[in-house]
Amino acid sequence: MSCNFRENLRSELNYQGITVKELSSRTGIPVATLDCYLGARATIPSADAAVKIARTLQVSVEYLVIGENVKTEMLQNKSSRDAQDIIYWINSLKPEQCRAILKMIKTFRQ
Numbered sequence: 001m002s003c004n005f006r007e008n009l010r011s012e013l014n015y016q017g018i019t020v021k022e023l024s025s026r027t028g029i030p031v032a033t034l035d036c037y038l039g040a041r042a043t044i045p046s047a048d049a050a051v052k053i054a055r056t057l058q059v060s061v062e063y064l065v066i067g068e069n070v071k072t073e074m075l076q077n078k079s080s081r082d083a084q085d086i087i088y089w090i091n092s093l094k095p096e097q098c099r100a101i102l103k104m105i106k107t108f109r110q
Contacts, residue, residue: 005050006042008064012057015095027052 013023020038024031029049036043045053047061054061090098 004042004067005044005065006038008067009053010038012059012064016057018057023053023056026056029053 013020020031020034023029024034027049029045029052033045033049037045037049050061050064054064057064090101093101
């Protein structure tokens with residue numbers, strides 16, 4: 001992951017399969033404003049907007065801003081040691097590998 005909010009946000013939207021319009025609907029941030037964050041000029045959002053986006057995408061603000069794999073407090077507090085180990089190893093996988101694992105996990109929950 002890069003150290004650029006625009007690229008990190010775009011990458012996360014693509015990974016989660018969320019459109020800008022959907023993100024706008026979920027956050028209440030206008031599409032035009034989100035387009036400014038994602039466009040060539042790469043406007044940096046306010047702290048409030050960055051928090052709304054991060055919470056909606058269930059990632060940390062740090063992850064969007066600097067690309068570090070920092071877990072959200074909610075995830076850290078709920079995770080057992082085994083879950084934290086799984087997350088650590090999954091973060092090293094390619095997106096298509098993560099999607100395959102997600103499909104496998106979903107079959108266990110049925």
